[in-house]
Amino acid sequence: MADAPADIEGLIALMARLPGLGPRSARRAVLHLVKKRGTLLLPLADAMREVGTTARECVNCGNIGQHDLCAICEDERRRNGQICVVEDVEDLWAMERTGAFRGRYHVLGGTLSALDSIGPDELRIPKLAERVKDEGVSEVILALGATVDGQTTAHYIADRLSGVQVTTLAQGVPMGGELDYLDEGTIGAALRARRAL
Amino acid sequence: MADAPADIEGLIALMARLPGLGPRSARRAVLHLVKKRGTLLLPLADAMREVGTTARECVNCGNIGQHDLCAICEDERRRNGQICVVEDVEDLWAMERTGAFRGRYHVLGGTLSALDSIGPDELRIPKLAERVKDEGVSEVILALGATVDGQTTAHYIADRLSGVQVTTLAQGVPMGGELDYLDEGTIGAALRARRAL
Numbered sequence: 266m267a268d269a270p271a272d273i274e275g276l277i278a279l280m281a282r283l284p285g286l287g288p289r290s291a292r293r294a295v296l297h298l299v300k301k302r303g304t305l306l307l308p309l310a311d312a313m314r315e316v317g318t319t320a321r322e323c324v325n326c327g328n329i330g331q332h333d334l335c336a337i338c339e340d341e342r343r344r345n346g347q348i349c350v351v352e353d354v355e356d357l358w359a360m361e362r363t364g365a366f367r368g369r370y371h372v373l374g375g376t377l378s379a380l381d382s383i384g385p386d387e388l389r390i391p392k393l394a395e396r397v398k399d400e401g402v403s404e405v406i407l408a409l410g411a412t413v414d415g416q417t418t419a420h421y422i423a424d425r426l427s428g429v430q431v432t433t434l435a436q437g438v439p440m441g442g443e444l445d446y447l448d449e450g451t452i453g454a455a456l457r458a459r460r461a462l
Numbered sequence: 463m464a465d466a467p468a469d470i471e472g473l474i475a476l477m478a479r480l481p482g483l484g485p486r487s488a489r490r491a492v493l494h495l496v497k498k499r500g501t502l503l504l505p506l507a508d509a510m511r512e513v514g515t516t517a518r519e520c521v522n523c524g525n526i527g528q529h530d531l532c533a534i535c536e537d538e539r540r541r542n543g544q545i546c547v548v549e550d551v552e553d554l555w556a557m558e559r560t561g562a563f564r565g566r567y568h569v570l571g572g573t574l575s576a577l578d579s580i581g582p583d584e585l586r587i588p589k590l591a592e593r594v595k596d597e598g599v600s601e602v603i604l605a606l607g608a609t610v611d612g613q614t615t616a617h618y619i620a621d622r623l624s625g626v627q628v629t630t631l632a633q634g635v636p637m638g639g640e641l642d643y644l645d646e647g648t649i650g651a652a653l654r655a656r657r658a659l
Contacts, residue, residue, distance in 0.1 A: 269555055270527055272516065276509040282502060283491045290482040295513075296552055297481050299526055302514045305479060310510035312473040313495070317503040319469065320496050329496055330467055355493055358466055 273299065325396070327372030327389055329354050343369050346403040348396065350422065352376055352410060360408060368406075371396065376414035377421055390422060397429050407433040470496065522593070524569030524586055526551050540566050543600035545593065547619065549573055549607060557605060565603075568593065573611035574618055587619060594626050604630040 269277070273295060281291035298306040322328070323335035330336055337343050347368030351357050357370050373388045385391065396402065405426060409415035423431045437455035438444070444452060466474070470492060478488035495503040519525070520532035527533055534540050544565030548554050554567050570585045582588065594602065602623060606612035620628045634652035635641070641649060 270517070270533070272509065272513050272528075273526065276506075276513050279502065279506045279509055284494050285483060285487040285491055292552065292555070294480045294482055296526075296550075298510070299513060299517050299551075302517060305476065306510055306514040309473075309476045310507050310514055312469065312476055313503055313507035313510065315469050316473050316492075316496060317499045317507055320467075320499060329470065329493075331469075336467070353493075354496075355489065358489070 326370050327354070327374060328357055328370055337369055343367060344400065345369075346401060347406060348393070348400070348402050348404075349406045349408050350393065351408050352415065352418075356408065366406075369400075373409075373418070376409065376412075376418040378414050385421065385425070388418070390425065393422070394426060397426055402429055404430045404432060407431065409433075411436060523567050524551070524571060525554055525567055534566055540564060541597065542566075543598060544603060545590070545597070545599050545601075546603045546605050547590065548605050549612065549615075553605065563603075566597075570606075570615070573606065573609070573615040575611050582618065582622075585615070587622065590619070591623060594623055599626055601627045601629060604628065606630075608633060 276298075277288070277291050277295045280286055280295055281288045283291070286294060298309070319331045320329055321331065321333070323330050323338055324333050325338045326335060328335040328337060332339070345368045347366070348371050349357075349360060349366055349368060350371045350373060351360065352373055352375060354372055357372055360366050360370070371389070371393050373390070373393075375383055375388055377383055377385065377388065393405075397405065405422070407419045407422060409419050419433055435458060436451065437458055438447065438451065442451075473495075474485070474488050474492045477483055477492055478485045480488070483491060495506070516528045517526055518528065518530070520527055520535055521530050522535045523532060525532040525534060529536070542565045544563070545568050546554075546557060546563055546565060547568045547570060548557065549570055549572060551569055554569055557563050557567070568586070568590050570587070570590075572580055572585060574580055574582065574585065590602075593599065602619070604616045604619060606616050616630055632655060633648070634655055635644065635648065639648075
């Protein structure tokens with residue numbers, strides 16, 4: 266079977282390994298790329314090579330940057346005594362987009378999970394305890410998902426850290442949320458955490 | 463806003479231009495790539511550069527290959543007097559996967575469309591007429607979509623070509639199709655084209 270040329274088939278196979286793309290959509294994406302060789306495919310190849318050779322994990326917090334220390338850990342102004350603990354780099358980016366947090370981060374790289382046999386040592390939790398001592402941290406803000414694994418991890422970290430205030434994100438009605446469409450767990454949490462107007 | 467490093471943001475913006483990926487899924491895909499720098503990101507960059515520099519359209523049929531003539535047009539065994547006309551390269555690949563057609567192709571690059579002001583000259587139809595004369599073609603098989611634009615294009619091509627048999631793909635019940643779920647148009651066409659068992 267002739268099908269597409271071998272190098273294009275190879276590119277389709279690689280693209281199909283991206284999350285969100287299956288074999289069919291990878292084929293469609295590659296064909297689109299081939300049609301836009303000059304304006305999209307080659308710039309994309311260059312951007313990938315650039316990121317692939319420069320990107321690295323921050324040895325301190327686990328964020329992704331271009332040096333051993335990421336831009337946030339390099340920035341002395343962000344050493345304000347607060348560390349925000351997130352599961353993954355995309356959560357760090359989401360927090361940064363809000364512009365609401367001016368401290369530093371600690372990326373766990375996942376949550377504790379007995380099923381997937383992910384324990385504290387896989388999650389950079391020892392490094393977090395170390396940073397709490399070394400960086401003069403006064404507050405650790407746990408910004409983990411409101412899932413069973415996220416909350417298990419939060420409780421484990423709170424137990425493990427001592428001599429530092431540990432807080433967690435508020436739970437409640439999301440912006441634009443209509444009660445009608447919210448689950449009972451969220452409404453219950455919002456009710457318990459009600460505040461004076 | 464710090465967010466992701468500039469080169470990663472650039473890569474996300476390029477990835478978001480792929481069909482099937484939006485800004486969110488491009489971000490997720492890029493983060494996945496960054497985590498798999500050695501095994502996926504750099505190989506993908508190389509594969510893209512390779513395809514981007516070698517891929518080109520066949521001057522004869524419009525298929526994508528690595529030379530001025532694609533592998534199919536180069537292959538004298540496929541000069542069997544049949545040309546299969548398809549809308550786009552993905553349709554050619556789909557035909558090739560069946561292994562059922564042993565002739566050559568002609569890729570239109572779309573369908574006639576008054577709305578998008580796509581006329582015959584945008585569609586390599588003059589080149590098709592030329593090939594019918596030059597390559598000793600006996601049959602032109604129109605494998606265009608069963609859409610209004612596809613059928614308009616098919617009729618235009620049939621009118622335009624002379625001295626050659628013009629056929630089109632059969633319409634009917636697809637493999638595994640249940641009558642219950644098929645539209646009336648398909649069932650009607652299948653009934654009109656019924657055959658003796």
